[in-house]
Amino acid sequence: MKRTSASRSEQETAILKAAAEEVALVGIGRAGMDVIARQAGVSRSTLYRRFPSREALIAELGRQTLEFAFERLQTVSIDDGPQEASVAAFREGVRLLASDPVMRRFLQLDPDFTATADMVDEARQFLVHASKAMAKAMRAAGARMPDADLLAVCELHIRMATSLVQVRTGVLDVDDDDAVARYARMHLAPLVR
CATH class of the missing domain: 1.10.357 (Tetracycline Repressor; domain 2)
Incomplete structure (x- = not known):
């Protein structure tokens, strides 16, 4: 995973956009955090720093x-x-x-x-x-x-x-x-x- 110089706000926006796309595609129950991180262009650890759990991201x-x-x-x-x-x-x-x-x-x-x-x-x-x-x-x-x-x-x-x-x-x-x-x-x- 490439490091990104995006700000915290830009990362959160990208993560939420990727989450919306994933939820629209496969549903809430099957939305995967790894897929969302990859689509958002952030590492899994960055995703969890921005949203401490899957439930927090979905909420x-x-x-x-x-x-x-x-x-x-x-x-x-x-x-x-x-x-x-x-x-x-x-x-x-x-x-x-x-x-x-x-x-x-x-x-x-x-x-x-x-x-x-x-x-x-x-x-x-x-x-x-x-x-x-x-x-x-x-x-x-x-x-x-x-x-x-x-x-x-x-x-x-x-x-x-x-x-x-x-x-x-x-x-x-x-x-x-x-x-x-x-x-x-x-x-x-x-x-x-």
Whole structure:
């Protein structure tokens, strides 16, 4: 292995990029630290200096993946009222869940998923934070229902998006943005008041 003069930050970035590629390719349970180190261009010892365990690396990758998802969901417009904002959030969530392979792995949307306690906790935290973020956006868009009810409806939107992407049927083509919007407008938006 060649020594690299990359900074600590550059090494961590390279390691996380390699980990994302490996997780997307083979899944979380089969992602190998040796492969990740090689792909990142760092030695195994450097990888373990930056991330003391495989679980620490996977947890950080999960944190960054979920942070990216929150950033994407924050781009949803709230100008057309709470029901249209819920449609836009649902459509963006389905788009993200259907297209991001690392997100799919972390939220257990792939059949070969092998969870660790940290990953299950990350998925739980994602659901809680995403529900709160969506509820905040719906409130800003004009939703007037009680907080607990709004939070429950937002969690239902997120769980529904996850389920529809995970187990595909003829009911909805999750790859068709217009169909996803129609579905949300008909079945989910009326729940937001």
